Amino acid sequence: MTVNVGAFRPAAACLLVGLLVLGAAQPAVAAPRRAEQWYVDELRIEQAHKLSTGRGVVVAVIDSGVNANHPDLKGQVLPGGRSDGGSGDGRADAQGHGTHMAGIIAATNASSDGVDGIAPGAKILPIRLDDSAEDDAPYDDVLVSRGIRMAVDGGAKVINISLGKPSAVTPEEVSAIQYALDHDVVVVVAAGNTANGSVKVDAPASVPGVIAVTGTTRGGRFWSGSVQGPEAVVAAPGDDIYNAGRDNGYGWGDGTSDSTAIVSGVAALIRSKYPNLDAPNVINRIIRTARDAGPAGRDPQYGFGLIDPVTALSANVPPVSANPLLDPAAVTSPAPAQSADAAEEFDVTQHGDRGGPTDQQVMVVVIGVAVVVVLLLGLVVFLIWNRRRYRREAALAAEVPDHLLDQEPPGGYGPPGGYGPPTGYPPPPGAGYAPPSGYPPPAGYAPPSGGYPPPSGYAPPGYGPPGGAPPPPPPPGSGNRS
Incomplete structure (x- = not known):
C-alpha cells in the first residue's frame, strides 16, 4: 500500500x-x-x-x-x-x-x-x-x-x-x-x-x-x-x-x-x-x-x-x-x-462575510474618513493663513514712520486765503475772521464787538436826519453833568 x-x-x-x-x-x-x-x-x-x-x-x-x-x-x-x-x-x-x-x-x-x-x-x-x-x-x-x-x-x-x-x-x-x-x-x-x-x-x-x-x-x-x-x-x-x-x-x-x-x-x-x-x-x-x-x-x-x-x-x-x-x-x-x-x-x-464588514464597506468608511480629515486640514490651514495675514497687515500699519503722517499744527488749521463764510453761516468761535480789504460784510451779518476798524483813508460820511427833521433828543444820561 x-x-x-x-x-x-x-x-x-x-x-x-x-x-x-x-x-x-x-x-x-x-x-x-x-x-x-x-x-x-x-x-x-x-x-x-x-x-x-x-x-x-x-x-x-x-x-x-x-x-x-x-x-x-x-x-x-x-x-x-x-x-x-x-x-x-x-x-x-x-x-x-x-x-x-x-x-x-x-x-x-x-x-x-x-x-x-x-x-x-x-x-x-x-x-x-x-x-x-x-x-x-x-x-x-x-x-x-x-x-x-x-x-x-x-x-x-x-x-x-x-x-x-x-x-x-x-x-x-x-x-x-x-x-x-x-x-x-x-x-x-x-x-x-x-x-x-x-x-x-x-x-x-x-x-x-x-x-x-x-x-x-x-x-x-x-x-x-x-x-x-x-x-x-x-x-x-x-x-x-x-x-x-x-x-x-x-x-x-x-x-x-x-x-x-x-x-x-x-x-x-x-x-x-x-x-x-x-x-x-x-x-x-x-x-x-x-x-x-x-x-x-x-x-x-x-x-x-x-x-x-x-x-x-x-x-x-x-x-x-x-x-x-x-x-x-x-x-x-x-x-x-x-x-x-x-x-x-x-x-x-x-x-x-458574516464574520465582519466586507472590503467594500471598509473602503467606503476609509474614504469617508479621509474626506473629513482633508476638509478639517484645509480649514485649519485656512485659519492659520488668515491669522498670519491679519498679523502681517497690522505689523505693516504699526511700522509707518511718524514723519510720513500729517501733523496738525497747534490751534488747528486756518482758513485758506480769500475765504469767507457763506451766507447765513455763523462765524467761528473767538475773534472770527477779519473781512478782507474792501470786502463789505454780507447782508445780515453783524460785525464783531467793537466793529471793524475803518480802512486806511476812510472817513465816515456826515450824518443828519432825513428830510431836515430835527435831530432826535439825546439819550438820557448822555449829556454832561452840571
Missing part, C-alpha cells in the same frame, strides 16, 4: 539561496510566489474572499503534520494530535506534505512574498499520522480512522484527507467517516493518482457520503494523472499547485491531494458564510453550484463538475434534509442552482 499523495517536486531548482528572516533561512524564487498560483486566479479566489474568508471554521488536516512556524501559516495552526500515539501535537512536519495541504487551505500571504490560501481566515487542526519523512510511507487505515475521530472530537467542521490506498475500504474507515457525518462534519478525500498504481477511486474516497475529488489542469481540462470513477463528486485544480512546503519553503505539488485541499478550503468558505447550514447542505451547495464539464450531468471524471467557489457562496440553492451523496435522486439529478453566466452577475455587496 502506498500513500496517495501528489508528486511534491523539489523547489530547490527554482529557489535562490538567500534571505534570513528572523534568523531562519527563507528561500526566494525567481518570480513572485503569488504569480505562480494560477489556480487562485482561475477560481476567482480574490472575488470569493469578498464574500467569505473562512473565519471561524476549523479544518482538520490528517497528514504528515503541519509546520506551524512556516511564515505563511503562523497563527493559523492549532494544537492537534498524533493518531499513532506518539508525543507532540501535530505542529511539526518532517515530510512537508501536510504543510503543503495546510498552505493551500489557509495560507495568509503574511511573508514579504508569500502565497494565498483558499480560506485564509480558517484555522488548521493538524492530525499527524506518524514520524515518516518519506512521501511513499505506507497508508495505515487504522491510523487514518483514528485520526478522523480525533479531528471530530477536536472541533473540526471540515476534514481534509489528501491520501488513500488503491484497495477496498475497511470497516474502520467506514465507521470513522460515519462518525464524522453524524457529527455534522464535511469530509473531503482525494480520489487518487494513477502514478501510485490506482486505476479507480481510492479508499477512503470511495466511502459513500464523502466528497471524492479528482484533478484538473489549467483551463479546467481533466488531469491525466487523476483516477476516475463513478464515485467522483467534484473536480478541482491538481496540476502545478504552488504553495507552502517543507523547511519553511515553498514548492509545487501535482495530484488529487492538492485538488482535495482546494475543495476543503471552499467548504470552509461556505461554512463561514452560512454558519447555520449543516454538513449535508454544505455538500449540496458544492455539488449543485459546480460547473458542469465533460458529459452532461455527473460523469466519472468531473463528478458533478468543476468546483466554483464564487457561485457556491452566492447562489440561491434549495435546502436538503439529508446528505445528497447518500440520496440516489440527488446523485442522478444534480439540478444546478445557477448557471456560470448568472454567477458572473452577482452583487458582492449582497453577500458579505
Whole structure:
C-alpha cells in the first residue's frame, strides 16, 4: 500500500539561496510566489474572499503534520494530535506534505512574498499520522480512522484527507467517516493518482457520503494523472499547485491531494458564510453550484463538475434534509442552482462575510474618513493663513514712520486765503475772521464787538436826519453833568 499523495517536486531548482528572516533561512524564487498560483486566479479566489474568508471554521488536516512556524501559516495552526500515539501535537512536519495541504487551505500571504490560501481566515487542526519523512510511507487505515475521530472530537467542521490506498475500504474507515457525518462534519478525500498504481477511486474516497475529488489542469481540462470513477463528486485544480512546503519553503505539488485541499478550503468558505447550514447542505451547495464539464450531468471524471467557489457562496440553492451523496435522486439529478453566466452577475455587496464588514464597506468608511480629515486640514490651514495675514497687515500699519503722517499744527488749521463764510453761516468761535480789504460784510451779518476798524483813508460820511427833521433828543444820561 502506498500513500496517495501528489508528486511534491523539489523547489530547490527554482529557489535562490538567500534571505534570513528572523534568523531562519527563507528561500526566494525567481518570480513572485503569488504569480505562480494560477489556480487562485482561475477560481476567482480574490472575488470569493469578498464574500467569505473562512473565519471561524476549523479544518482538520490528517497528514504528515503541519509546520506551524512556516511564515505563511503562523497563527493559523492549532494544537492537534498524533493518531499513532506518539508525543507532540501535530505542529511539526518532517515530510512537508501536510504543510503543503495546510498552505493551500489557509495560507495568509503574511511573508514579504508569500502565497494565498483558499480560506485564509480558517484555522488548521493538524492530525499527524506518524514520524515518516518519506512521501511513499505506507497508508495505515487504522491510523487514518483514528485520526478522523480525533479531528471530530477536536472541533473540526471540515476534514481534509489528501491520501488513500488503491484497495477496498475497511470497516474502520467506514465507521470513522460515519462518525464524522453524524457529527455534522464535511469530509473531503482525494480520489487518487494513477502514478501510485490506482486505476479507480481510492479508499477512503470511495466511502459513500464523502466528497471524492479528482484533478484538473489549467483551463479546467481533466488531469491525466487523476483516477476516475463513478464515485467522483467534484473536480478541482491538481496540476502545478504552488504553495507552502517543507523547511519553511515553498514548492509545487501535482495530484488529487492538492485538488482535495482546494475543495476543503471552499467548504470552509461556505461554512463561514452560512454558519447555520449543516454538513449535508454544505455538500449540496458544492455539488449543485459546480460547473458542469465533460458529459452532461455527473460523469466519472468531473463528478458533478468543476468546483466554483464564487457561485457556491452566492447562489440561491434549495435546502436538503439529508446528505445528497447518500440520496440516489440527488446523485442522478444534480439540478444546478445557477448557471456560470448568472454567477458572473452577482452583487458582492449582497453577500458579505458574516464574520465582519466586507472590503467594500471598509473602503467606503476609509474614504469617508479621509474626506473629513482633508476638509478639517484645509480649514485649519485656512485659519492659520488668515491669522498670519491679519498679523502681517497690522505689523505693516504699526511700522509707518511718524514723519510720513500729517501733523496738525497747534490751534488747528486756518482758513485758506480769500475765504469767507457763506451766507447765513455763523462765524467761528473767538475773534472770527477779519473781512478782507474792501470786502463789505454780507447782508445780515453783524460785525464783531467793537466793529471793524475803518480802512486806511476812510472817513465816515456826515450824518443828519432825513428830510431836515430835527435831530432826535439825546439819550438820557448822555449829556454832561452840571
